[in-house]
Amino acid sequence: MGARHFLELLVDGDVANNRLNWQWVAGTGTGTRPNRVLNPLIQAKRYDPDGAYVRRWVPELAGLPGAKVHEPWKPGGPDPAALGYPEPIVDLADGLARFRQARERGRAQNYT
Numbered sequence: 001m002g003a004r005h006f007l008e009l010l011v012d013g014d015v016a017n018n019r020l021n022w023q024w025v026a027g028t029g030t031g032t033r034p035n036r037v038l039n040p041l042i043q044a045k046r047y048d049p050d051g052a053y054v055r056r057w058v059p060e061l062a063g064l065p066g067a068k069v070h071e072p073w074k075p076g077g078p079d080p081a082a083l084g085y086p087e088p089i090v091d092l093a094d095g096l097a098r099f100r101q102a103r104e105r106g107r108a109q110n111y112t
Helices: 002-009 015-026 040-047 052-057 066-070 092-110
Strands: none
Touching: 002 015, 040 066, 052 066
């Protein structure tokens, strides 16, 4: 639904260039690096080190200083519930470990 909305608004909208490229950038499409895992925290710290982008689009975090906007759930910060911001659904390290286990199971099945 979101892709259709943007396609209608883009002057040069093209299904292959827009939808598929967005998947490529997000690391969710098919590609030459099928085992790539996108880490949103690394991306945020690399491309939005001061958190300006996050503050613009996530009003619950607008009052947090500096890079704290990238991990508001970490100890020493404000209570995320008091900010109106949810706790993480999946711990990134746990998610990566689960992915690697599933990948290894898949490899083992392909060789049996």
